[in-house]
Amino acid sequence: MKFLKGLLYDKKALWLTFAVLAVFFAAAAAIWIQVRSSSEGKTAAIYQDGRLLRRIPLTDGTNESFKLKSSGGGYNTIRISDGKIGITAADCPDMLCVKMGMISSTGCPISCLPHKLVIQIEDAKEESPIDATTR
Amino acid sequence: MPPQDNHTQKTNVKKMTLLALYTTIALTIFTLESLLPPLVPLPGIKLGLSNIVTLWLLMHTRARDALLVLTARIFLSSFFAGQMVSLMYSLAGGFFCFAAMTLLFRILGNRYVVFISIFGALFHNLGQIAVAVAITQLPSMLAYLPALAISGIATGTFTGLCAFYLKRHMPPRIAWPL
Numbered sequence: 391m392k393f394l395k396g397l398l399y400d401k402k403a404l405w406l407t408f409a410v411l412a413v414f415f416a417a418a419a420a421i422w423i424q425v426r427s428s429s430e431g432k433t434a435a436i437y438q439d440g441r442l443l444r445r446i447p448l449t450d451g452t453n454e455s456f457k458l459k460s461s462g463g464g465y466n467t468i469r470i471s472d473g474k475i476g477i478t479a480a481d482c483p484d485m486l487c488v489k490m491g492m493i494s495s496t497g498c499p500i501s502c503l504p505h506k507l508v509i510q511i512e513d514a515k516e517e518s519p520i521d522a523t524t525r
Numbered sequence: 526m527p528p529q530d531n532h533t534q535k536t537n538v539k540k541m542t543l544l545a546l547y548t549t550i551a552l553t554i555f556t557l558e559s560l561l562p563p564l565v566p567l568p569g570i571k572l573g574l575s576n577i578v579t580l581w582l583l584m585h586t587r588a589r590d591a592l593l594v595l596t597a598r599i600f601l602s603s604f605f606a607g608q609m610v611s612l613m614y615s616l617a618g619g620f621f622c623f624a625a626m627t628l629l630f631r632i633l634g635n636r637y638v639v640f641i642s643i644f645g646a647l648f649h650n651l652g653q654i655a656v657a658v659a660i661t662q663l664p665s666m667l668a669y670l671p672a673l674a675i676s677g678i679a680t681g682t683f684t685g686l687c688a689f690y691l692k693r694h695m696p697p698r699i700a701w702p703l
Contacts, residue, residue, distance in 0.1 A: 421675075462610075490567070
């Protein structure tokens with residue numbers, strides 16, 4: 391392993407390796423907990439500029455598609471079908487929000503950061519939007 | 526302006542040219558990297574190859590010069606991309622990363638560049654998430670943090686190794702000819 395020579399050579403390097411591994415396993419554990427504790431939510435909440443815009447119940451029958459204008463002049467097309475919600479079209483530069491696909495569980499929210507738009511799934515139990523934003 | 530003798534003036538011009546050159550290199554790397562399609566559809570996950578230039582400058586010169594190049598690169602790249610929102614993310618991430626790396630270089634020294642790069646990448650992600658929480662005002666943005674941390678470790682190792690092998694194989698009179 392000649393190319394590794396000079397990389398792991400002393401105690402300091404060893405401790406730093408442990409520190410990096412600790413961060414790695416902590417992150418992996420956090421993802422595991424996130425995936426395990428996420429449940430199929432019943433309500434989608436759409437936030438823009440830090441305010442709750444809409445709450446949509448995700449029942450199987452709901453089939454809807456609408457365009458949402460952002461304050462900066464852009465748009466996102468949001469689609470709800472088969473109990474899932476997602477962004478199908480947008481004019482942001484990276485299109486990450488579209489690539490994140492359709493979600494139906496409480497784990498990872500969809501965000502379009504250039505348009506300050508976030509869609510997250512919430513349990514139907516949470517009633518007031520104030521609780522939801524300060525949670 | 527205090528009077529300067531001919532020699533310091535010459536060095537200053539040389540240094541300015543060199544820093545401008547490094548800014549160009551960083552900007553080129555950044556632009557080429559942004560042409561790559563994102564591997565994982567999560568905001569903030571990218572290789573961060575232009576951090577090699579920052580690491581490189583922190584190894585060879587004063588932190589002040591590296592900060593100058595970093596700031597110029599961030600502003601120029603977001604002017605070219607035409608995104609004011611992304612400027613805020615880049616600035617927060619870049620300065621968090623820079624502060625962490627400068628401190629670690631002081632404590633540890635140049636030999637530990639791979640570790641310093643990893644922690645720099647982690648702090649970059651931390652800064653970006655902080656801005657995301659501030660802009661959207663939703664703490665649920667923190668849900669991205671674990672995934673970003675894992676990608677930060679991977680990409681930080683890569684850029685750190687790039688800087689490490691560059692340092693090993695590039696003669697210092699080419700890297701910093703002052």
